[in-house]
Amino acid sequence: MARNPFRSEGEMFKLLGVVIAAAIVIVIGAAINTWVGVAFAVIAVAGVVWWLMQEPTPGAADPAPKLDSGTPPGMHRVLVIAPPGASTAPVPDGATDVVVVVPALATTTEALTGAVDDRRAEAERTALGLTRTLSRDGRNVRGEVGADDPVQAVEDALRVFGADEVLVVGDDAAVEQIRARVAIPVSRA
Amino acid sequence: MVAHAEAHLDHHEEHPPVPHYSSRISPSILGMYLFIGSEIMLFGAFFTAYFFIRVVNGVAWPTPPFHLPVYVAFLNTCILVTSSFTMHWALTSVKKNNPFGLRAGLLLTFLMGLTFLLTQILEYLRIGFNTSDGAFPTIFFCLTGLHGCHVFVGLTILGFMTIRAFRGHFDAEHHHGVEIGGIYWHFVDLMWILVYMTVYIL
Numbered sequence: 001m002a003r004n005p006f007r008s009e010g011e012m013f014k015l016l017g018v019v020i021a022a023a024i025v026i027v028i029g030a031a032i033n034t035w036v037g038v039a040f041a042v043i044a045v046a047g048v049v050w051w052l053m054q055e056p057t058p059g060a061a062d063p064a065p066k067l068d069s070g071t072p073p074g075m076h077r078v079l080v081i082a083p084p085g086a087s088t089a090p091v092p093d094g095a096t097d098v099v100v101v102v103p104a105l106a107t108t109t110e111a112l113t114g115a116v117d118d119r120r121a122e123a124e125r126t127a128l129g130l131t132r133t134l135s136r137d138g139r140n141v142r143g144e145v146g147a148d149d150p151v152q153a154v155e156d157a158l159r160v161f162g163a164d165e166v167l168v169v170g171d172d173a174a175v176e177q178i179r180a181r182v183a184i185p186v187s188r189a
Numbered sequence: 190m191v192a193h194a195e196a197h198l199d200h201h202e203e204h205p206p207v208p209h210y211s212s213r214i215s216p217s218i219l220g221m222y223l224f225i226g227s228e229i230m231l232f233g234a235f236f237t238a239y240f241f242i243r244v245v246n247g248v249a250w251p252t253p254p255f256h257l258p259v260y261v262a263f264l265n266t267c268i269l270v271t272s273s274f275t276m277h278w279a280l281t282s283v284k285k286n287n288p289f290g291l292r293a294g295l296l297l298t299f300l301m302g303l304t305f306l307l308t309q310i311l312e313y314l315r316i317g318f319n320t321s322d323g324a325f326p327t328i329f330f331c332l333t334g335l336h337g338c339h340v341f342v343g344l345t346i347l348g349f350m351t352i353r354a355f356r357g358h359f360d361a362e363h364h365h366g367v368e369i370g371g372i373y374w375h376f377v378d379l380m381w382i383l384v385y386m387t388v389y390i391l
Binding site: 010 | 219270273276280371372376378379386390
């Protein structure tokens with residue numbers, strides 16, 4: 001993870017300190033000869049870029065603590081992550097409460113420009129369809145649109161829904177990433 | 190045992206949809222990146238013109254018979270760099286609930302920024318050339334003038350911050366206005382170092 005000097009005044013002040021140090025080096029080089037100053041400037045710019053690429057705070061790149069959830073006795077809560085277009089999900093028989101989250105999967109360009117309305121509409125349709133399908137067995141089912149990253153969508157959902165297990169429909173890579181992030185069973189459907 | 194999806198999802202007829210944004214990047218961070226991007230393009234355009242004039246012409250810099258006030262500019266640089274330290278002192282003070290440090294830091298920063306700007310204006314009056322004298326004076330005034338505009342904006346922000354500080358608007362928990370203004374002021378300082386190195390030193 002690279003530094004973001006615009007994150008806070010403190011980080012910006014550190015960058016300024018580094019730039020001042022680089023400027024002193026350039027002034028010394030330029031006092032010898034203009035081309036020496038230019039060479040020092042190139043080295044100084046490389047040094048500043050290298051500094052910016054460093055980890056901002058020790059431990060910031062460590063894996064975050066695993067998320068856990070507590071469920072009241074007598075209930076079995078299942079969080080279902082399904083891609084847009086999914087028509088069904090094999091929810092376990094004992095499930096009493098189900099939350100279906102459909103990530104509004106978008107390309108990086110769409111995400112950065114906020115042009116995700118179509119993706120969200122598609123995710124809404126899928127969530128609505130899955131909710132209707134799964135609630136036919138008498139479960140308490142709720143559907144919602146999640147973040148554009150499946151792992152982020154799981155994290156968001158677990159903050160408000162204490163699931164006992166996570167069921168991921170059709171994405172092996174996402175299953176592995178979610179397993180690394182949560183402390184409850186994660187299975188692939 | 191009710192399916193809640195209809196109530197949860199079909200809400201568009203009643204009122205406008207809830208605004209949403211990508212979880213990959215928050216609006217404030219995206220806004221800051223766009224600001225940085227626009228500033229890089231703005232200064233980049235002038236730096237490109239500067240390097241074009243200087244490298245393509247292949248003549249001595251500054252073009253004879255013009256001379257740049259290197260030492261006055263160095264003094265001005267020292268003043269501006271010092272103002273960043275007082276800015277940092279102000280923010281450190283407010284985080285420690287020290288209103289004196291906040292007010293003194295902001296006031297000193299403002300005064301030093303004003304000194305920088307006034308000195309630059311005085312140098313413009315005494316420098317002996319104008320934009321009509323060729324490409325070198327033009328790009329000199331454009332680069333330093335563009336930075337001067339940023340200092341003016343920074344001074345305006347600092348002025349509001351200082352007034353608010355004297356009115357007791359900031360404390361250890363609520364000082365976002367000082368934080369953002371501080372980032373901007375350091376950015377202005379940083380850009381001056383780049384301008385000074387490029388135009389006056391190298």
